[in-house]
Amino acid sequence: MTNNHAHQDGDNATLTIDGSEEAAAPAPSKRRLESRKRILAAARKLFVERGYHATRPQDISKLAGVGHGTFYLHFADKFDCFLSFAEDASAELEAFIEEHLADVNTLDEGIREVLKAIFEFSAENAGVLAAALTDINVLATGETDKKMPVDRWAEQWADIVRKWSEEGVAAADVDPMFAGHFIVGIIRQGGAYAHRAGIDQAEAIEKMSRAITRTLRPNN
Amino acid sequence: MTNNHAHQDGDNATLTIDGSEEAAAPAPSKRRLESRKRILAAARKLFVERGYHATRPQDISKLAGVGHGTFYLHFADKFDCFLSFAEDASAELEAFIEEHLADVNTLDEGIREVLKAIFEFSAENAGVLAAALTDINVLATGETDKKMPVDRWAEQWADIVRKWSEEGVAAADVDPMFAGHFIVGIIRQGGAYAHRAGIDQAEAIEKMSRAITRTLRPNN
DNA sequence: GTTGAATCTGACAATTTGTCAACATTCAAC
DNA sequence: GTTGAATGTTGACAAATTGTCAGATTCAAC
DSSP states (O other): OOOGGGOOBTTBOOOOOTTOOSSOOOOOOHHHHHHHHHHHHHHHHHHHHHHHHHOOHHHHHHHHTSOHHHHHHHOSSHHHHHHHHHHHHHHHHHHHHHHHHTTOOSHHHHHHHHHHHHHHHHHHSTTHHHHHTSOHHHHOOSOOSSOOHHHHHHHHHHHHHHHHHHTTSSOTTOOHHHHHHHHHHHHHHHHHHHHHHTOOHHHHHHHHHHHHHHHHOSOO | OOOGGGOOBTTBOOOOOTTOOSSOOOOOOHHHHHHHHHHHHHHHHHHHHHHHHHOOHHHHHHHHTSOHHHHHHHOSSHHHHHHHHHHHHHHHHHHHHHHHHTTOOSHHHHHHHHHHHHHHHHHHSTTHHHHHTSOHHHHOOSOOSSOOHHHHHHHHHHHHHHHHHHTTSSOTTOOHHHHHHHHHHHHHHHHHHHHHTTOOHHHHHHHHHHHHHHHHOSOO
């Protein structure tokens, strides 16, 4: 728990080694990055398969093919590892969505495309989304400089809603930040329900996009 | 993990002791119920304060004033205890909301009252709501006969929406089950954001109820 | 008071987490 | 190619936690 080697600045791959805070340390070696990558891949697999409770650091390091102590050189503890997994998954989802939004302009089309991308991502990465968007504060309380993936996502939606509002596409009385969070809530809950209930994807997308557009533009 | 003494049927206080499945065992004694109650109270406090990761069974039993082994007489493990805590909290919230819905008839008024009740409950039980509604599957996978609190809640909303739909208060094209989940998503996400951002309660309620009514009744 | 069932306790076994000295690998300078 | 410093890893073992259960305590019935 006092091991400083695992101290990281968010997603930035640059390590800041304690005792030399003025100068950024050189980029980590290929080997180090490879080890970290393998650990995270193993962690992802196990967190999704077994859940947080039953996943042990020793299982992660074994599956990753690294020594048990290596786990602690990269992460402070299981929670820290989970957080990185969640952040990585969240970033992947965001990138995935960006690709699908490249040629989209209208609000309706945009929402529909995002939902499609989310379902597609979920199909290829079963269980990852729920983990990525879980309430981190339920797992561990206290100050963390890392922003929860779900909040980051909601803020991105807020930016989009703000833009739509300026273009007159979304209603003027819509609070972008709240709207961003509502959209995330609808997607999280609706998506989880659709998946669990085995509901047809097209149907789910239809219903979710309708609900979302209605919160943004009531006269629909 | 093979200790059958902690085998429980949901919330029902009646124990079924293995080996005598045909006959229900007598109700647990006051002492047993008292111990369980104390353990759950301690668990609640610690899960909320420290989060799941940092809460240890030994801390729970100590705070509860019972022996360390007593914890395992009541719960299979930490997760099992968490699940019971979440279920209890969820049931409390539901009861709290019921009280506040007693004299309510219109859709708008109903939603507003529910939101008020939720904020009130959250103020008196900081952190409990998030824990109660968290994604259990992220903590532990596998078959469980217990329904997630958040799903139960969404289903109750679905019943309400169904009723509103029949009365022509909610739009006919609204799918009650999806709507129930959307409402829960909006409340969860919107409530968490409002709390974290220190937003005025009246403002939050206004924005959340507006979003909810718009998903149910677009011409608003 | 005695009996026996129910329930609890905490010592200890079993398991897991976390540490770090020793070792292995990499890489730049020569 | 060799050298030596820097970096990264390993797994034995210390420390901590989880889980078990023989013995202790409680309580209701007689």
